[in-house]
Amino acid sequence: MASTQSLNTPLSKSQELDTAEKVTKEFEQPGLLYVRIVEARNLNHVANAKALKESQPMPYLVIEFDKNETMSWGKEPKQEEYASAGTIDFNFNTSFDVSRESDLVVTMYQKKALRGDIPVGTVRISPAFDQKEQDEWFKxxxxxxxSTPLTTSVGEIRVHILFKEHPKTAVKPLGVDDFEILRVLGKGSFGKVVQVRKKDTGRVYAMKILKKASIVERDEVQHTLAERNVLAKVSHPFIVNIKFSFQTKDKLYLVLAFVNGGELFHHLQMEGRFEESRARMYAAELLSALECLHSFNIIYRDLKPENILLDYSGHIALCDFGLCKLNMKDGHTTNTFCGTPEYLAPEILLNQPYTKAVDWWTLGVLIYEMIVGLPPFYDENHSVMYERILGDELKFPDYMGTAVMDLLKKLLNRDPAQRLGANGAQELKSHPFFAEINWQKLNARKYRPAFRPEVSHAADTSNFDQEFTSEEARDSCVDPHNRLPDSQQAQFAGFSYRKTSAESMQIGSLNGRRGSLPRGSLALRREGHGLRRWEE
Structure with a gap:
């Protein structure tokens, strides 16, 4: 039987930890999860005949599994049938690639004429993965x-689920021919990120394509492999995950969950700045993600709006782990000079050994930028900006609240040993700015985001830069003169991940957006606003 966790049931401490950061259970044999949404009933109080008479669209569903989603519209019933029984016939079939355990989440939305569809209800289902058919009604x-407490159910939905393993003899290694390339999402010095559709399931992913010769030429092999290994066994609600990886003699291919709400940077540009309450929720989700990374002795080192995606529901998804530093236990330091100019911590600018505390500095800069619209020490002249980071007084606008000002003063403390978070993430979680956050509820994604991106379908790229999405989408050929010699292929021996004869990966990673490519990319971060990535 499939199980479902009631969304208004408190989580235990062990459940909270398991929801926030858990070791992924890998399948001995990958397979497909077949899902059929049959119908919904008892929906009279959320949509009725009066709504139909006013020509409002029917409710629709978003079905998500392992950060991959699809959408389905209900079939129009007769008014008298809908009014009397509150039923909607969906009869929608879909399937998902399965390489690890994950919940199936079904959320119903009521379409509005104007922006901002209303979430009607949701259910989280834990499939059995025992290759037995499941056909049940869920609340x-x-x-x-x-601000809105969870109450009683708003209806019921009938879901049919069946997991089937790939036959061991029938599975062949994945290759680029197993995907249809749809759109370009981003480009950089090592390659590009494209949107793809997996031909057998129809699922939409982001595929990162990297040229081996370029990686070797810039001495980035270890960084690329480290990126692939980050969070190799971690699943987190606010971190993008990788689904598959494979390689040819010329290129590396990473297939990632496609997060279609676009970069946080895009939405910040569009709106100028965010309300404090909205910034608080983003900051809390990022804090949870960083706490997870730190618990696995990883420093992120590149927090900024460009590396944060929004999913269809408005939750954040941290991506791009190209600057991560692994094996950083408590008290350990590193010296690599890397990051984004506006976000560099003072100890990095001073070429001093630094710890995980650099991530809390960047979180402070990000919170400030979300609420104000620019980083706290920003200047178009980098030299001036670095001087300001090292010595200027932190200034706040009149509209900024007392709690967030206190938080920022403590996060942007130039002494890393005294910085809030130096003794662990709990210092931040206990700060008054986050007083209203229930961390169990947050990690279970039970909060309703204040903003939901406009997304019309699972493959929608309208929230990505048209400079790239308008380009011809193809996997270009490599010039024979620029191919990597066979003698150097061994450097990438550890890149591909194989489980039986199927290739898949269960790691957190990056997603396609402008410049989301390996270290050394010098794509402009924003007009007159420095470089996306900078290091010496």
Whole structure:
């Protein structure tokens, strides 16, 4: 039987940890999860005949598994049938690639004429993965928010689930021919990121394509492999994951969950700045993600709006792990000079050994930028900006609240030993700015985001830069003169991940967006606003 966790049932301490950061259970044999949404019933109080008379669209569903989602619209019923029974016939079939355990999440939305569809209800289902058919009715529960408590169910939905393993004799290694390339999402010095559709399941992913010769030429092999290994066995609700990886003699291919809400940077540009409450929720989700990385002795080192994606529901997804430093236990230091100019911590600028505390500095810069619209020490002249980072007084606008000002003063402390978070993430979680956050509820994604990106379908790229999405999408050929010699192929021997005869990866990683490529990319971060990535 499939199981479902009631969304208004408190999580135990062990459940909270398991939800926030857990070691992924890998399948001995990958397979496909077949899902059929049959129908919904008892929906009279959320949509009725009056709504139909006013020509409002039917509710629709977003079905998500392992950070990959698809959408389905209900079939129009007769008014008298809908009014009397509150039923919607979906009869929608879909399938998902399975390489690790994950929950199936079904959320119903009511379409609005204007921006901002209303979430009606949701259910989280834990499939059995025992290759036995499951056909059950599940309660739809309200989608919670910071100010709205969860109450009773708003209806029921019938879901049919069946997991089938790939036959061991039938599975062949994945290759680029197993995917249809749809759009370009981003480009950089080592390659590009494209949107793809897996031909057998129809699932949409982001595929990162890297040229081996370029990686070797810039001495980035170890960084590329380190990126591939980051979070090799971790699943986190606010971190993008990799689904598959493979390689040819010329290129490396990473297939990632496609997060279609676009970069946080894009939305910040569009709106100028965010309300403090909205910034608080983003900051809390990022804090949870960074706490997870730190618990696995990883420093992120590149937190900025460009490396944060929004999913279809408005939750954040941290991506791009190209600057991560692994094996950083408590008290350990490193010296690599890397990051983004506006976000560099003072100890990095001073070429001093640094710890995980650099991530808390960058979180402070990000919170400030979300609320104000620019980083706290920003200047178009980098030399001036570095001087300001090292010595200027932190200034706040009149509209900034007392709690967030206190938080920023403590995060942007130039002494890393005295910086908030130097003794662990709990110091931040206990700060008054996050007083209203229930961390169990947050990690279970039970809060209803204040903003939800406009997304019309699973493959929607309207939230990505048209400079790239308008380009011809293809996997270009490599010039024979620029090919990597066979003698150097062994450097990438550890890149591909194989489980039986199927290739898949269960690691957190980056997603396609401008410049989300290996270290050394010098794509402009924003007009007159420095470089996306900078190091010496």
């Amino acid at each position: 739809l529960l309200p989608v919670g928010s910071a």
